[in-house]
Amino acid sequence: MEKLQNTCKKALELLKKGGADNAQARASFVTTNEFNVDSGRFSLYRTLYRSSLSLQALIGGREGRASAESLEEEDVRSLAADCLASAAAAKPDDCRVYAAENRKGDFVSGAVDCDREKLFERSKELLETVKTRFPLIVMEQMIISHDSRKTVYADASGTVYTRRSGEYTVSLMYSAHDGDKTSSFFGSDAVCTDLDRPFIELGRMEEELAEVQRQIETKPVEGKFTGTVVLTPGVFGWLIDNAVGNFASGGALFEGTSPWAESVGKRVASPGVTLRLAPKDGRIVNGPVVSAEGFLNEDFCLIEDGVLQGFVLSHYYANKLKKQPSPNTTPCYVVDGGGKEAADIIKGVKKGLLVGRLSGGRPSAGGEFSAVAKNSFLIEDGEIKDAVSETMINGNIRDMLMQISAVSAETVEDGNSVLPFASVENVVISGR
Amino acid sequence: MDKDMLYGCKSAFIPGAHVELRAQKNRQRAVTLLKGDVVHNARSQSGGVCARVYKDGVWGFSSLAETSAEAAKSVIDAATGNAVFLDDRTGYGLPPIPGAAYARVEHFAPPKDAPQKLYIDFLSELDAYIEKHCPRLLSRAVMAVEDSMEKLLLTSDGAEGHNIIPRSYVYLSLTAEHESGTPVDLTLPIGGFGCFEDNFASPEGLYPQVDELYSQLLQKAEGVHADAGEKLCVLGGMMSGMLAHEAVGHTVEADLVLAGSVAAGKIGQVVASPLVSLTDFANTAFGETAPLPVYLDDEGIEAKDAPLIKDGVLVGYMNNRESARHFGMEPLGNARAFAFSDEPLVRMRNTAVHPGDSSLEDMIASVDDGYYLTSSNNGQADTTGEFMFGVCMGYEIKKGRLGKALLDTTISGIAFNMLKTVDMVGDKLTWVSSGMCGKKQPMPVGMGGPALRCRVMIGGR
Structure with missing residues (x-):
């Protein structure tokens, strides 16, 4: 940590000496241990030793950024010169600000040290569990890793934040096979801070493996109809992330494309939808502590009971738009659970889909999208029927938020977000 | 260095x-x-x-x-x-x-x-x-x-x-x-x-x-929604390049074949119209330098072209040394790593459908009721060959003439089914190389193709 602090200090001195009015330096060491499984067997063990230094400087409202891996003194000098030259070339923009609070802080979170032997045993156990309990699953790739991180953030005002953090990450890509028949591939991911539980218990991993096994036989939906789609937490997260990016972000508001520009205090989602951006929530693993502008992140509520409370604005965009910056701009989404279990929500669906993955074009700035429903099942008269193929859903994500009829009582915590299932009414579903 | x-x-x-x-x-x-x-x-x-x-x-x-x-x-x-x-x-x-x-x-x-x-x-x-x-x-x-x-x-x-x-x-x-x-x-x-x-x-x-x-x-800005369903379409060169990469290319990467992709066991089988040939070019294509030329891969194999489909028949996979041994094929330089901290993976280089002999004008004129789709903003496919491309620019075709522009939509299909419906192949090749292919690591790749006339599912309202 001392080397990182000294590197930041040296870089800031160079930037200030070079004319920077304000400057930031971030330095890190990351050690990664990673086991890979390919086509069902262990194939690779990697250890990575990475360092990085990122510099930002403001000169008369002109911003430059430069980053590199090396922390050697000669390279730090070169990087600082690069950063200053970039800033000098930029256009002045008074909306650029960095924190200048002269604060100190030391943060420790997660699993800082890697238990390599236990990590391998948990990996092996997961592979064997899948083979035993889900015999039709072929593990295309399984990546299980641990990152141990030391980071220092420092700025020209004297602020220094240090952080030691670490986490285990489980990432699976698989499909189910029976003779010549095969399901679509599916990915399950989770992050955790200990090895106390078998990996199969993380997130929705067990349910997702079981669902994919039932997706070998598929049928296209016949014709086109308007129905209810029940989104799994992963797909609901996609909907929320696109809504935040297209409607509530500084970029969308500045571009003038956000339909929510005048909607603070108004309903933008169904009652019962409460969304927080919460990097400090205990269920989020190693949420970011410091913003890109050097401010400490705090949790906040973006949508409360369907009503928009504000926007997701950095200080830069807040200044551009003459609005208040938000307490953070992270994608650490936490959505409150509702009153009914997902199974009961599905029982109330006359005709629609249980959507496990959407493969689709990026929604347009206005929210229009069409996508193929992958890893999805037809729902008829409250029952989950066949898995579907060649079936598309079309709509607008802004309308979909308003058409949510229920969010599930249970939420899925995968370390990155906390999300329930959500059912959405009046969605166009089209088959062959 | x-x-x-x-x-x-x-x-x-x-x-x-x-x-x-x-x-x-x-x-x-x-x-x-x-x-x-x-x-x-x-x-x-x-x-x-x-x-x-x-x-x-x-x-x-x-x-x-x-x-x-x-x-x-x-x-x-x-x-x-x-x-x-x-x-x-x-x-x-x-x-x-x-x-x-x-x-x-x-x-x-x-x-x-x-x-x-x-x-x-x-x-x-x-x-x-x-x-x-x-x-x-x-x-x-x-x-x-x-x-x-x-x-x-x-x-x-x-x-x-x-x-x-x-x-x-x-x-x-x-x-x-x-x-x-x-x-x-x-x-x-x-x-x-x-x-x-x-x-x-x-x-x-x-x-x-x-x-x-x-x-x-x-x-x-004056565009209309596409009419959802299976339609006769002319895919522009950018779209057929994406088809070559996403819908076919990934399914014939040998590591995904080993994981059970739809291409497993299909070498020698008809998977497309006889008008369709497809190659992953190493560094030179049709007499010119390919968009992102690769001369040596990261396992030390000198790069050569990898023929994948010839006249509609599946003829090869893309391999690393290990998979080439498994399939009894020659490794042709497809093992590539993105960063110094990345290991080589089986990756595409410059994957393209070969041009044919139809003019774009004739292809459009031959469609009574369909779409001409020119640009895509993203695409995905899975190991079943089922693909989806976002379409961000396209036109109606009515009685052989271009009509109104389309609002954003999506096309989808199953590659080896859809490629069998190709009945006209354009005579001009379009390359795109700005994107990054995602597969554990990102990787710059080239993809190309001519216009294709085919039947495909299109999304809409």
Whole structure:
């Protein structure tokens, strides 16, 4: 940590000496241990030793950024010169600000040290569990890793934040096979801070493996109809992330494309939808502590009971738009659970889909999208029927938020977000 | 990077083991102007050294963010230790990795490095032209990106290489308002292989593309939703290139074949119309340098073209050394790594459908009721060959003539079914190389194709 602090200090001195009015330096060491499984067997063990230094400087409202891996003194000098030259070339923009609070802080979170032997045993156990309990699953790739991180953030005002953090990450890509028949591939991911539980218990991993096994036989939906789609937490997260990016972000508001520009205090989602951006929530693993502008992140509520409370604005965009910056701009989404279990929500669906993955074009700035429903099942008269193929859903994500009829009582915590299932009414579903 | 330093580390290789030692430097320069403001202005680089060691069926790998003899020896030791750790716990006992013909390949020229001011001045002038000549815009963004990947490679069976792939692009992104009040947008990447100064002499050179993109956007601003369902379509060259990459290319990557992709067991079978041939080109295609030429892969295999479909018949997969041994095929240089801290994976290089003999005009004239789809903003496919592409520009075809522009939509299908419906193939090839293919690691790739007439599912209202 001392080397990182000294590197930041040296870089800031160079930037200030070079004319920077304000400057930031971030330095890190990351050690990664990673086991890979390919086509069902262990194939690779990697250890990575990475360092990085990122510099930002403001000169008369002109911003430059430069980053590199090396922390050697000669390279730090070169990087600082690069950063200053970039800033000098930029256009002045008074909306650029960095924190200048002269604060100190030391943060420790997660699993800082890697238990390599236990990590391998948990990996092996997961592979064997899948083979035993889900015999039709072929593990295309399984990546299980641990990152141990030391980071220092420092700025020209004297602020220094240090952080030691670490986490285990489980990432699976698989499909189910029976003779010549095969399901679509599916990915399950989770992050955790200990090895106390078998990996199969993380997130929705067990349910997702079981669902994919039932997706070998598929049928296209016949014709086109308007129905209810029940989104799994992963797909609901996609909907929320696109809504935040297209409607509530500084970029969308500045571009003038956000339909929510005048909607603070108004309903933008169904009652019962409460969304927080919460990097400090205990269920989020190693949420970011410091913003890109050097401010400490705090949790906040973006949508409360369907009503928009504000926007997701950095200080830069807040200044551009003459609005208040938000307490953070992270994608650490936490959505409150509702009153009914997902199974009961599905029982109330006359005709629609249980959507496990959407493969689709990026929604347009206005929210229009069409996508193929992958890893999805037809729902008829409250029952989950066949898995579907060649079936598309079309709509607008802004309308979909308003058409949510229920969010599930249970939420899925995968370390990155906390999300329930959500059912959405009046969605166009089209088959062959 | 210092070749002599790296090559001097061969003495640290463990006798009898297959070892790959690579030093690599990736560089990126990027500037974005949003409505005239510089919202992104950054220079970055990463570099270091890595080693990969094979032992009885498993690999050990290690990387360090330094490029020195000491660092090289350190990663060889660590990678060896990792291979031993995994071998002790798995005991697969597989045979040694197949050797390869001696290859010494050098395609390196020091990359130019334009100062950030050049990018900002270039974009400012371009942005001023857009602001003046495109009055109906809701928003505009221009972005310049240059990235390069320089690699030095040494393998225990004698391959030596020093290569660089620089590429640079300007992205134009324009947004207008549809008559319904919703925003519509279009983005156009311009550029290709080479440093920024090589590809972009002056902003004026891009004004015709700005005018054309603006014209298309105004058509889209009066656009209509596609009629959902299976339709007869003419896919433009960009779309067929994406089809070549996403819907076919990934299913014939040998690691995905081993995981059970739809192409498993189909070598020699008819998977497309006899009009369709498809190849993953290494460095030269149809007599010209391919968009992102690869001469040596990161396992030390000299790169050659990989024929995938010939006259509608599946004829090959893309392999690394291990998978080539499994399938009894020749490795053709498809094992590529993105960063110094990445191991080689089976990747595409420049994947294209071969051009045919139909003119685009004849193809459009032959459609009574369908669509001409020209641009895509993304695409995905899975191992079943079921694909989806976002369509961000297209037109109705009514009685052989182009009609109204389309709003954003999606097409989908199952590749080996859809390719059998191809009954006309255009005579002009279009390449795209601005994107990154995603597969554990990103990777710059080229994709290309001619116009194709086929039946495909289209989304809509």
